[in-house]
Amino acid sequence: MSTMDLSKLCVHTMTTKPWSLQECCTEYARAGIGHITIWRNVLDDLPLSEAVKMVQDHPLSVTSLCRGGFFPSIDPNKRTDAIDDNKQAIEQAAALGAPLVVLVCGADPGQSLDTSRKQIQDGIAQLLPFAEGHGVKLSIEPLHPMYAGDRSAVNTLAQANDMAEALDSPWVGVAVDVYHLWWDPDLEEEIARCGKHGNLHAFHICDWKTPTEDLLLDRGLMGEGCIPLRAIRDAVLATGFDGPDEVEIFSSRYWEMDQRDYLQKIISAYDAM
Amino acid sequence: MSTMDLSKLCVHTMTTKPWSLQECCTEYARAGIGHITIWRNVLDDLPLSEAVKMVQDHPLSVTSLCRGGFFPSIDPNKRTDAIDDNKQAIEQAAALGAPLVVLVCGADPGQSLDTSRKQIQDGIAQLLPFAEGHGVKLSIEPLHPMYAGDRSAVNTLAQANDMAEALDSPWVGVAVDVYHLWWDPDLEEEIARCGKHGNLHAFHICDWKTPTEDLLLDRGLMGEGCIPLRAIRDAVLATGFDGPDEVEIFSSRYWEMDQRDYLQKIISAYDAM
Numbered sequence: 001m002s003t004m005d006l007s008k009l010c011v012h013t014m015t016t017k018p019w020s021l022q023e024c025c026t027e028y029a030r031a032g033i034g035h036i037t038i039w040r041n042v043l044d045d046l047p048l049s050e051a052v053k054m055v056q057d058h059p060l061s062v063t064s065l066c067r068g069g070f071f072p073s074i075d076p077n078k079r080t081d082a083i084d085d086n087k088q089a090i091e092q093a094a095a096l097g098a099p100l101v102v103l104v105c106g107a108d109p110g111q112s113l114d115t116s117r118k119q120i121q122d123g124i125a126q127l128l129p130f131a132e133g134h135g136v137k138l139s140i141e142p143l144h145p146m147y148a149g150d151r152s153a154v155n156t157l158a159q160a161n162d163m164a165e166a167l168d169s170p171w172v173g174v175a176v177d178v179y180h181l182w183w184d185p186d187l188e189e190e191i192a193r194c195g196k197h198g199n200l201h202a203f204h205i206c207d208w209k210t211p212t213e214d215l216l217l218d219r220g221l222m223g224e225g226c227i228p229l230r231a232i233r234d235a236v237l238a239t240g241f242d243g244p245d246e247v248e249i250f251s252s253r254y255w256e257m258d259q260r261d262y263l264q265k266i267i268s269a270y271d272a273m
Numbered sequence: 274m275s276t277m278d279l280s281k282l283c284v285h286t287m288t289t290k291p292w293s294l295q296e297c298c299t300e301y302a303r304a305g306i307g308h309i310t311i312w313r314n315v316l317d318d319l320p321l322s323e324a325v326k327m328v329q330d331h332p333l334s335v336t337s338l339c340r341g342g343f344f345p346s347i348d349p350n351k352r353t354d355a356i357d358d359n360k361q362a363i364e365q366a367a368a369l370g371a372p373l374v375v376l377v378c379g380a381d382p383g384q385s386l387d388t389s390r391k392q393i394q395d396g397i398a399q400l401l402p403f404a405e406g407h408g409v410k411l412s413i414e415p416l417h418p419m420y421a422g423d424r425s426a427v428n429t430l431a432q433a434n435d436m437a438e439a440l441d442s443p444w445v446g447v448a449v450d451v452y453h454l455w456w457d458p459d460l461e462e463e464i465a466r467c468g469k470h471g472n473l474h475a476f477h478i479c480d481w482k483t484p485t486e487d488l489l490l491d492r493g494l495m496g497e498g499c500i501p502l503r504a505i506r507d508a509v510l511a512t513g514f515d516g517p518d519e520v521e522i523f524s525s526r527y528w529e530m531d532q533r534d535y536l537q538k539i540i541s542a543y544d545a546m
Contacts (some may be wrong), residue, residue: 109499111482113456146419148456149483149499155456183386183421183428210382210422215488226382226422 004271010035010063010244011266012204013042016137016259017250021046021100022054023259029058031263035244037063038096040089052095064139064175065093069103072116072153073124079119082106084265086127094134100176100201101131102139105228107153116153121163124172131171139201140164141175146215157181157190176236177204177248178217182227188235195239204234204248205229217252221269229273245270277544283308283336283517283540284452284505285477289532290523295327302331304536308517310336311364311369321368328369336373337412337448337475337519338366341377344396345389345426352392353400355379361402366409367424373410373474375448380424380426389426397445404444412474413437414448419488430454437472447507450477450521452492454501455500461508468512476509478546480499490525496540502546518543 011033013024016030021042026052028036032140036106038053070253071082081233086101093101104152105120107113111153118173124138131138142160143152174194209227233245247266254262286297286307294315301309309328316324327425341362346352359374366374378393379387397411402409415433416425427433433447447467454460467473481497485491495502504519520539527535 080538112501113458144419145417145456146485146488149481149485156458159458183418185386208422212419212422212488215419215485228385262424 008244010246012037012248014039015249015253025058033061036060039066051171062098064100065098066102067104070106072106072108072119074110090134090136093136100137102140105152105154113153114160138172138177144180169191173199173201175202178227191235196271200241204246207251217250219249222273223269279305279425281517283519285310285521287312288522290528295499298327298331308336309333312420313338335371338371339375340377341374342376345379345381345392347383363407363409366405373412378425378427382422387480412448417453446472446474449477464508473514479522491524492522495546
């Protein structure tokens with residue numbers, strides 16, 4: 001019997017991308033993992049009621065649904081479509097028992113980052129009554145500056161905090177991902193600020209490899225890289241945050257492995273953190 | 274005859290990497306470009322006196338030498354070696370008539386960014402008398418946060434300004450590169466701050482492509498990406514900066530082209546900026 005404490009470990013379905021939702025539920029639960037974050041791609045070819053039943057048939061709590069967002073566009077029709085898509089994400093989250101939807105906020109390279117940020121804030125503001133009506137929170141996830149071109153105009157925790165505080169609703173907060181934020185000299189103080197305003201919704205972990213060979217798909221297991229994981233987790237815990245540690249790794253290399261072996265590597269790396 | 278104003282255009286030898294220093298000098302001058310930034314790799318198999326003569330034989334002013342830096346290491350011997358290497362760079366710059374050496378400051382993934390930053394500042398402080406003795410300035414270049422792991426622990430203009438101001442010497446300043454800094458919400462105010470303290474040494478241009486396919490070697494020509502080049506240049510000019518616009522592009526794709534054709538593309542892109 002393992003002496004490891006997995007009580008706060010959550011795995012993102014995207015971390016084990018080759019697995020279906022059914023496989024994720026079965027394998028995570030079998031490994032003693034109690035929390036799951038569900039990416040919407042695993043819901044694509046599945047009636048939502050079946051997905052809900054799969055999750056409920058296992059001793060898994062759903063930490064969040066990934067992902068909504070992608071608000072900005074130079075095309076107003078696309079901005080409207082984004083609102084509709086986010087409403088669908090909120091409905092999915094509510095059905096699955098996910099207390100929050102993580103937002104990858106978006107950016108349009110055809111307009112300024114300032115304009116994209118305004119459209120993000122407007123989009124979230126529009127969604128708030130719908131989110132509240134479904135009992136689902138929205139979590140702004142600042143993305144690494146290398147994604148400012150087309151994935152997110154929110155690139156620091158300070159910016160996410162500014163936006164969450166400006167929206168000033170119990171239904172909006174922030175998701176902190178070490179991969180995106182570890183380099184930021186203001187990170188510790190911004191984590192404290194996030195917690196102080198009750199805005200710290202989620203904590204995502206992995207590692208930054210040197211060298212990193214791909215902008216998207218070369219994240220490392222905890223301990224494989226240079227992110228000061230313990231220091232950042234200590235700052236998160238110091239706010240009173242008691243949610244799970246969510247392992248979110250995109251890695252072509254790990255997706256090529258046997259996913260059960262990989263899941264054991266995740267557990268070992270988490271235990272050694 | 275061209276109506277283009279190339280009087281402020283500088284090209285980095287690394288931008289046309291397939292060319293030797295001799296070819297860079299000949300081709301830049303033939304194209305009407307008046308400024309060159311010399312990367313040290315083109316000096317590798319060449320007596321320094323020959324390199325000096327090549328440059329002096331052409332109507333080219335040398336904007337800077339790239340690059341010194343790489344101060345941090347967990348190994349104290351490597352930190353000492355770095356000082357020696359930077360002294361060599363300063364000597365090369367002095368011989369070539371380059372008024373400044375650009376510093377890619379370095380980072381060691383085996384230690385914290387804070388520790389790396391302290392070692393960077395200590396390293397620059399150690400070099401200052403030598404730099405002053407040679408009449409060569411040292412320019413801290415903040416690098417994009419995607420290089421924080423192993424290339425630079427200085428990742429924002431605010432950090433570079435902090436360090437330059439702490440060192441408080443007319444022989445230390447900052448190089449602003451749009452590729453590294455464009456995403457920063459504080460960029461305009463930090464450019465103004467840099468200028469106000471007399472610390473704005475150099476201005477590097479290129480563009481950020483979406484998608485970017487490689488962390489190092491997929492920079493775009495001005496206009497190919499989403500960097501607000503004119504707005505950033507306006508902020509630079511508003512400080513009173515009157516140095517050249519330095520085109521610094523690393524691109525596997527462009528290095529595969531005929532370099533004369535590529536140089537014409539650079540000139541056209543610069544003219545359209």
